[in-house]
Amino acid sequence: MKLKTSKFGAFYLSLFFVVLYLPVLSVILxxxxxxxxxxxxxxxxLDWYRELFRDRVIVESFKVSIEVALxxxxxxxxxxxxxxxxxxxxxxxxxxxxQGMMVLPLLVPEIALGIALLIFFNSINLPFGHLxxxxxxxLFCVPYVYIMVQLRLKEIDRSILESARDLGATxxxxxxxxxxxxxxxxxxxxxxxxxxxxxxxxxxxxxxxxAKTTTLPVHxxxxxxxxxxxxxxxxxxxxxxxxxxxxxxxQLTKKQNKEAV
Amino acid sequence: MQTLKRNILAVPIVVWIGxxxxxxxxxxxxxSFLSRDSLGNIVVQFTLENYQRVFxxxxxxxxxxxxxxxxxxxILTLVVGYPVAYITSNLEPKKRALxxxxxxxxxxxxxxxxxxxxxxxxxxxxxxxxxxxxxxVIDAPLSMxxxxxxxxxxxxxxxxxxxxxxxxxSVDKLDRSLLEASYDLGANKRQxxxxxxxxxxxxxxxxxxxLVFIPALGLFYVSDLLxxxxxxxxxxxxxxxxxxxxxxxxxxxxxxxxxxVAILVISLYGRVAKDDRExxxx
Numbered sequence: 001m002k003l004k005t006s007k008f009g010a011f012y013l014s015l016f017f018v019v020l021y022l023p024v025l026s027v028i029l030x031x032x033x034x035x036x037x038x039x040x041x042x043x044x045x046l047d048w049y050r051e052l053f054r055d056r057v058i059v060e061s062f063k064v065s066i067e068v069a070l071x072x073x074x075x076x077x078x079x080x081x082x083x084x085x086x087x088x089x090x091x092x093x094x095x096x097x098x099q100g101m102m103v104l105p106l107l108v109p110e111i112a113l114g115i116a117l118l119i120f121f122n123s124i125n126l127p128f129g130h131l132x133x134x135x136x137x138x139l140f141c142v143p144y145v146y147i148m149v150q151l152r153l154k155e156i157d158r159s160i161l162e163s164a165r166d167l168g169a170t171x172x173x174x175x176x177x178x179x180x181x182x183x184x185x186x187x188x189x190x191x192x193x194x195x196x197x198x199x200x201x202x203x204x205x206x207x208x209x210x211a212k213t214t215t216l217p218v219h220x221x222x223x224x225x226x227x228x229x230x231x232x233x234x235x236x237x238x239x240x241x242x243x244x245x246x247x248x249x250x251q252l253t254k255k256q257n258k259e260a261v
Numbered sequence: 262m263q264t265l266k267r268n269i270l271a272v273p274i275v276v277w278i279g280x281x282x283x284x285x286x287x288x289x290x291x292x293s294f295l296s297r298d299s300l301g302n303i304v305v306q307f308t309l310e311n312y313q314r315v316f317x318x319x320x321x322x323x324x325x326x327x328x329x330x331x332x333x334x335x336i337l338t339l340v341v342g343y344p345v346a347y348i349t350s351n352l353e354p355k356k357r358a359l360x361x362x363x364x365x366x367x368x369x370x371x372x373x374x375x376x377x378x379x380x381x382x383x384x385x386x387x388x389x390x391x392x393x394x395x396x397x398v399i400d401a402p403l404s405m406x407x408x409x410x411x412x413x414x415x416x417x418x419x420x421x422x423x424x425x426x427x428x429x430x431s432v433d434k435l436d437r438s439l440l441e442a443s444y445d446l447g448a449n450k451r452q453x454x455x456x457x458x459x460x461x462x463x464x465x466x467x468x469x470x471x472l473v474f475i476p477a478l479g480l481f482y483v484s485d486l487l488x489x490x491x492x493x494x495x496x497x498x499x500x501x502x503x504x505x506x507x508x509x510x511x512x513x514x515x516x517x518x519x520x521x522v523a524i525l526v527i528s529l530y531g532r533v534a535k536d537d538r539e540x541x542x543x
Contacts (some may be wrong), residue, residue, distance in 0.1 A: 097271070
């Protein structure tokens with residue numbers, strides 16, 4: 001049975017999406033405004049974008065963000081996949097322990113986790129910078145990779161693994177030749193999500209940044225606190241374009257995988 | 262021996278996350294009972310003063326502000342999000358996929374950008390004021406920024422996709438034949454919704470509430486940018502104490518209080534959604 005969507009329903013849904021995207025579109029629109037104030041529209045310009053590339057702090061923090069995000073995505077892909085695959089063989093008790101560990105970082109309020117890591121790294125004298133950023137970001141990225149890979153593993157027909165074993169494959173051969181190829185698309189999608197989450201993080205990064213290694217969001221936040229300037233609009237718009245490029249890539253890998261099957 | 266061999270590879274993973282989450286949380290716990298000297302350096306001396314200060318009327322106010330914000334965010338996202346999830350699950354396949362895509366897309370959009378968008382819309386020289394003035398509805402700009410309600414709108418806006426996804430999963434799993442049976446027995450749409458659909462989607466609602474409530478306690482950048490510090494929330498307080506106030510033991514005590522609230526909410530969720538445990542992060 002299919003319930004018919006009423007006119008009111010369709011209207012409500014459309015209204016919701018307008019409100020959901022209006023703030024985003026406003027930011028993009030005003031990045032092209034010649035006037036530095038949102039009070040009036042004085043014409044189209046690309047000056048604010050040009051100004052971005054001249055700002056050394058922005059360029060530097062962008063570099064830090066990209067490096068951290070790439071390393072985080074890589075580390076999360078490895079750790080998350082390993083956790084999910086290993087979970088297939090361990091005892092039920094250990095499986096529960098892994099699951100618990102994976103959910104833990106997602107359940108602790110982010111700011112509390114940030115403070116906790118700050119205090120911890122401080123007391124073991126770990127210098128704040130790339131390493132602390134990657135370690136902390138991977139905490140909230142690994143669980144997503146784990147969850148996505150695990151969902152895919154559940155879909156795999158167990159009899160395929162058994163026949164591989166019957167044909168004499170070792171556990172490692174089963175993982176390498178059967179499991180990994182099947183979960184690769186999930187790993188890629190999850191890593192891209194990790195990349196985007198790392199690039200976007202404000203709260204934990206606030207506490208993990210070193211004196212010379214500020215991430216872009218932390219810098220943008222400090223710019224926003226001063227007030228509305230079109231330069232921030234331009235920067236946000238560029239980041240949006242970058243992220244959508246990543247989303248596009250992940251959709252593409254999904255599609256290709258479907259066609260391959 | 263066999264068990265040991267099976268489990269050995271999993272040990273590094275559990276230890277690794279345990280070391281990066283469990284041990285730091287233990288540090289916060291210990292720190293919350295320590296003192297500090299006048300320079301802000303931590304002194305190893307047991308005290309309950311930090312916890313006493315949590316119940317100091319000034320700080321208690323901050324705590325209640327945050328609880329109220331998180332609660333109202335939960336209610337607002339539920340009221341706004343439930344119909345979105347419900348309508349989407351009943352759409353025809355193509356429109357449904359589009360709707361799901363539009364609901365998920367904000368997860369990929371920078372949260373700072375989404376907060377900043379509200380600054381541009383609601384500011385005194387913002388878009389809404391400009392439009393209203395151009396239409397002659399108002400003469401002087403409406404003051405919409407830096408209020409409790411501004412922070413509430415921003416926080417709810419940030420978290421509403423979580424609520425929708427949680428409810429959607431629940432509504433979508435609903436056995437449609439139950440609804441059909443309800444109609445066959447003469448119930449109208451309204452009765453069917455309140456007697457069948459709503460009770461069966463309670464686990465989804467509880468899951469969404471949990472996913473919204475906990476982050477709402479600590480999104481300090483939203484209250485900083487949209488609330489302008491007029492109402493102080495837990496997140497802002499902890500952030501200020503760590504970055505500027507240099508009173509880390511107090512920040513640790515507040516973090517512990519926040520974690521306790523989070524644990525309470527999660528255990529409440531566990532009770533409501535007994536058989537739907539996996540649902541929270543799927």
